[in-house]
Amino acid sequence: MLDQAFEALKTYDWGAERNVLSPINEAVLSTRNDSAARNELESRLVAALKTPISRDAKDFVCRKLMQIGTAASVPTLAELLSVKDLSHMARFALERIPAQEAAQAIRDALPKISGPLKLGMISSLGQRKDSASVPLLAKLLMDTDPAIVRSAALALGSIRTSESAKALSNARPTSPETQLAVLDASLSCAEALLAAGNKGDAIAIYKSLLGDGQPKQVRLAATRGILACAGR
Amino acid sequence: MGTKTRREFIQTASATLAAPYVITSTALGNDERAPASDRIVMAGIGIGNMGKGDQGAFLGRKDVQYVAVCDVRNSVRETAKRKVDERYGNTDCKVYNDFRELLARTDIDAVHVATPDHWHAILVIEACRHGKDVYCQKPETLTLREGPLMIQAARRYGRVVSGGSQRVLEDYKGIVNQCWGGELGKIKSINVNVDPLSQLCNLPAEQLSPDIDWDLWLGPAAWAPYNAARCSGSFSTAGNSWRSYIDYSGGGMTDWGAHHFGGATFAVDVRELQPDEVTFHDEKEGKFLSLRYPNGIVITHNRPKTGNLAVEGTPGESREPKPVPTYKGEGGIYGDFIDCVKTREKPFRDIELAVNTIAVSHLCIIAYQLQRSLKWDSAKQEFPGDAEANRLLDRARREPWQV
Numbered sequence: 354m355l356d357q358a359f360e361a362l363k364t365y366d367w368g369a370e371r372n373v374l375s376p377i378n379e380a381v382l383s384t385r386n387d388s389a390a391r392n393e394l395e396s397r398l399v400a401a402l403k404t405p406i407s408r409d410a411k412d413f414v415c416r417k418l419m420q421i422g423t424a425a426s427v428p429t430l431a432e433l434l435s436v437k438d439l440s441h442m443a444r445f446a447l448e449r450i451p452a453q454e455a456a457q458a459i460r461d462a463l464p465k466i467s468g469p470l471k472l473g474m475i476s477s478l479g480q481r482k483d484s485a486s487v488p489l490l491a492k493l494l495m496d497t498d499p500a501i502v503r504s505a506a507l508a509l510g511s512i513r514t515s516e517s518a519k520a521l522s523n524a525r526p527t528s529p530e531t532q533l534a535v536l537d538a539s540l541s542c543a544e545a546l547l548a549a550g551n552k553g554d555a556i557a558i559y560k561s562l563l564g565d566g567q568p569k570q571v572r573l574a575a576t577r578g579i580l581a582c583a584g585r
Numbered sequence: 586m587g588t589k590t591r592r593e594f595i596q597t598a599s600a601t602l603a604a605p606y607v608i609t610s611t612a613l614g615n616d617e618r619a620p621a622s623d624r625i626v627m628a629g630i631g632i633g634n635m636g637k638g639d640q641g642a643f644l645g646r647k648d649v650q651y652v653a654v655c656d657v658r659n660s661v662r663e664t665a666k667r668k669v670d671e672r673y674g675n676t677d678c679k680v681y682n683d684f685r686e687l688l689a690r691t692d693i694d695a696v697h698v699a700t701p702d703h704w705h706a707i708l709v710i711e712a713c714r715h716g717k718d719v720y721c722q723k724p725e726t727l728t729l730r731e732g733p734l735m736i737q738a739a740r741r742y743g744r745v746v747s748g749g750s751q752r753v754l755e756d757y758k759g760i761v762n763q764c765w766g767g768e769l770g771k772i773k774s775i776n777v778n779v780d781p782l783s784q785l786c787n788l789p790a791e792q793l794s795p796d797i798d799w800d801l802w803l804g805p806a807a808w809a810p811y812n813a814a815r816c817s818g819s820f821s822t823a824g825n826s827w828r829s830y831i832d833y834s835g836g837g838m839t840d841w842g843a844h845h846f847g848g849a850t851f852a853v854d855v856r857e858l859q860p861d862e863v864t865f866h867d868e869k870e871g872k873f874l875s876l877r878y879p880n881g882i883v884i885t886h887n888r889p890k891t892g893n894l895a896v897e898g899t900p901g902e903s904r905e906p907k908p909v910p911t912y913k914g915e916g917g918i919y920g921d922f923i924d925c926v927k928t929r930e931k932p933f934r935d936i937e938l939a940v941n942t943i944a945v946s947h948l949c950i951i952a953y954q955l956q957r958s959l960k961w962d963s964a965k966q967e968f969p970g971d972a973e974a975n976r977l978l979d980r981a982r983r984e985p986w987q988v
Contacts, residue, residue, distance in 0.1 A: 367810055368789025382956055385973070409787065412807060416785070420976060441983045442807060448981040451972050473984030480730075480979065500985060507987050529689065537714050540741055570716030570742045577743060 355380050359397055362414070366407040374413060381420055395421055399429045408438055415442035424452040431458035440470045448477040456483045463489060472504045479508025487512060491520035494535075502526060503534040510538025515551065518542035518558060536562060536571045543578055552582045619648045625926050626694045628653035630684050630708055632665040634818035635722050636699030639749075640665060642919040643697060643720075644672050649923065652693065655681040657798040682798055684708060688715040695926055698722060699749075701816075703806045703833045706731035706988055709746060709936070713738035720922045722749035723843035724835060725939045729947045730979035732940035733966050734988050739936050745925045747932035748939025750847045751918040754911065757848035760894050764852045766906045769898030772853045774875075774883040777845045778893040781822060782950055783829055783836030788812040805982035806832040835950055842946035843939075846884070849894055850945065853882050854907075856938045859963035860884070860945065863952045874952055876945060886949050951977050 354376040361373035377394075384391040398414050398421075406414075411433075418426050426446065433443035447455040459474050460483070466474065475493065478486040486508075493505035506524060509517040521539045526532040543558035555578065562575035618624070627649050629640045633656065644651045651672070654665040662680045669678035681687045687696070688711055695718040698708045702724050712719045719739075725748045726732045739746040754761075763769050790810030793799055799811050809815065809832070819826035822837035829836060850856045860876035870889035877883050885891065912933050914924025925932040944963075951974055952959050960969055968974035982988070 367787060369787060371785060371787045413785075419980070420973075438808070441981065444981040445807065449976040449979070451976070469984040472987065473981070476984070476987040477981055479987070480981070504985070504987055530685075533714050537741075541737075544737075544741070568716060570714075570744075573743050574741050577741075 355394075359401065362401055362410050363404070363406055365410040365413065367409050369409075377413075377417060381417060384421075391421060392425070395423060395425060398422075399426050402429050402433070411439055412442050415439075415446045418446040419449045422446050422450045422455075424450075424454040426450065427452065427454045427458050430455075431462060434459065434462045434474060435466050435470065437470065441473055444473055444477045448480055456481050456485065459483075460486050460489060469500075472500060475501070475504040475508045479511035482512050484512055484514050484516070487514065487516045487520060490517075491523070494520060494524040499526075499528045499531045503531045506531065506534040506538045510534075510541035513542050513545035515542070515546060515554060518546065518554065522558075522561070533568065533571075536567065540571070540574050540578065547578070547582055556582045621650070624648055624650040625923055626650045626652055626692055628655065628687055628690075628693050628696050629665065630655045630687065630696055630698050631700030631704070631722075632656050633658060633661045634699070634820075635749075636697070637665070639697045639699050639720065639722065639919070640668065642916070643923075644669060646916060646919070646923060648927075652677065653679040653681060653687055653690070655684050655687045657682060657801045659796050683801065684711070688712055688717065691716075693717060695719065695745075695922075701802075701818075701827045701833045702727045702835070702839065704804050706735055707805060707982075707986055709735045710738040710988055713742045713744045713746065716742060716744075718745040718922075718926045720747045720749065720919070721936070721939075723847075723939065724839035724943045724946065725749070725843070725936065726943050726947070727833070727835070727839075728979045729944060729951075729966065729977075731988065732944055736937050736940055743929070745922065745929065745932060746936040747918070747922040747925070748843075748934035748936060748942075749918070750843050750934060750939070750942075752844040753847035753851050753942075754933060755917070756844065757852060757894060760896060761848070761852045761909060764854070764896060764898075765909045767904035769896055769900075770902030770904055771899045772882060772896060773899070774885060774897045775849045775853050776885045776888045776891040776893065776895045777842070777849050778887050778891075779841045779845045780837050780887070782838050782953060783822070783831040783834050784824075786815055786830035786832065788815050803983065805986035807983060835946055838950055839943060839946040842949070843943055845893060846945045847934075847939075847942040849884055850942055852894065852896065853884070855880065855882055855884075856941060859941050859961065860948060861961050861963060863948050863959040863961065865952050865956065865958045867956075872953070872956075874949055876948060884945065 358374050358376040380394050384394050398417055402411060402414050430443045430447050433439040447459060459477055463474055490505045490509050493501050496502050509521055521535055524535045526535045539558050543555045547555040559575040559578040562571055625648060627643050629636055632640050632654050643649050651669050654662055656662045666678045666680050670676050696712050697720040699722040705721055705725055709719050709721050764772055791812045793811040802816055814825035817826045822828045822840055827833040828840050834840060855878045858878050860878050862877040864875045866873050873888050874886040875883050912921035914920040921933045948961060959974055962969045
């Protein structure tokens with residue numbers, strides 16, 4: 354049955370009978386405690402990804418690798434990060450594969466890619482809370498593209514380390530939307546610092562956000578933060 | 586006027602005058618409308634189907650000034666605008682295809698959101714970042730990871746964010762009153778029957794309708810070709826509607842689950858908690874789940890031969906009755922939200938309670954998907970030591986969308 358499903362994958366496309374791939378779904382479950390069979394399944398999925406199957410078929414394969422992919426899947430998925438129609442689904446798997454190689458692959462590809470695909474990769478690093486990417490993201494805060502700056506700021510706000518906070522303090526956003534992202538990320542870092550017991554650094558961030566030039570909701574958030582630091 | 590432009594003159598003059606020369610009846614208010622200073626300025630994002638109903642409810646209120654509508658379908662936008670303009674007898678209602686333009690407006694106090702579920706988290710979080718209060722239709726989240734982010738945004742900015750199930754309070758009064766009234770004694774468990782889970786959508790491509798901004802409809806979801814059934818707002822969860830498909834919805838498990846689990850968690854008073862254990866039962870009568878809360882109360886899902894919201898109490902034993910929480914203000918769940926926007930209190934379906942409810946649906950989905958039991962650490966929002974389940978906490982969003 355599994356062989357037939359992989360055979361069906363070769364011609365699978367939008368509008369095809371979905372159930373022909375069910376044996377692959379079943380194999381994802383049945384190989385849970387059989388590492389050899391699981392490795393074999395992963396290898397077959399990766400191999401399929403290298404063939405000229407349809408975008409829909411590759412979409413399906415990436416969804417399965419999201420569930421069972423290991424470091425072994427990473428090189429093939431990483432090659433798709435720069436492919437317009439497949440980059441998102443490559444991240445669909447890479448963002449959720451726990452192996453550090455997945456984050457490393459995104460970090461390595463980041464400088465080579467521009468435009469919207471880059472935004473997606475930045476987002477994935479943030480969602481992985483990949484602290485090793487903070488220096489890369491810090492540099493992107495200085496990018497000339499406001500969309501990149503906004504995305505990098507939000508990712509740093511997801512990572513929420515003191516290094517993220519430091520990078521954000523150096524940001525000089527030039528548009529209202531990038532400013533809001535930097536402010537939001539800074540607040541996020543301050544909350545994490547406070548939760549970790551680092552009140553001093555948290556208060557410093559909150560105080561920096563109290564100026565008259567800041568949006569009302571940000572001043573309110575900073576005030577609430579200062580009160581929280583004071584235990585109120 | 587010398588070298589001053591008309592606009593500069595008006596700005597200077599306005600600043601100099603102690604009061605407007607003419608105060609309109611619209612500003613002062615009348616039997617139909619509250620004074621402008623007491624009105625909540627609102628807009629709607631996603632205004633087909635459920636959004637249409639939400640819009641009608643807010644638009645009908647004297648204390649709301651409805652100023653803008655946003656939808657990725659042109660026909661929906663125009664119909665919604667017409668409704669607002671007819672209500673106010675003018676043509677002032679603004680229309681937006683892209684929510685970012687609407688949220689950038691500083692004159693809007695609150696928005697209601699009724700897009701498909703895959704947009705909810707981004708919209709609620711962005712609205713909070715822009716200082717807006719939010720009424721968000723249920724199911725509030727598409728993944729477990731989104732819930733805490735939405736709560737965080739609401740709390741960070743001190744926003745009033747309400748979830749959208751009116752049924753939690755209004756449909757299950759009988760059982761809620763029995764439980765809270767102490768008639769059933771100590772509550773042991775409650776059962777919820779709801780189906781089905783959403784499925785992967787593989788509908789064929791169709792000719793793209795010029796009415797819809799398809800890329801924006803898909804938003805953070807995986808790219809797929811246009812198909813009218815894929816994006817239909819029909820209430821079906823068994824095919825031919827976005828509610829049926831995994832990229833946009835959890836299916837009946839979240840769509841009706843938001844109501845039923847909402848009613849169940851309310852009845853047995855675990856709204857402020859999340860389960861810490863999900864047990865997968867594969868028995869002769871069928872597969873079902875039991876979700877145990879830290880206080881020992883159990884919610885079962887699809888327990889064989891058990892009715893929806895059937896409660897197991899302790900017969901013959903009674904407990905001290907507790908006052909049943911209810912809406913604030915007037916006008917049901919919508920009035921509750923508006924009242925809280927004014928008072929800054931938490932609404933009946935505060936986002937945290939709504940997220941706790943829908944987390945039950947998501948835990949069920951993951952347990953059925955993996956066909957096994959799970960442990961859940963609600964404080965850390967993860968399945969402890971369970972990498973396989975933790976992969977299903979969230980999913981990558983399509984560029985350029987990000988939370």
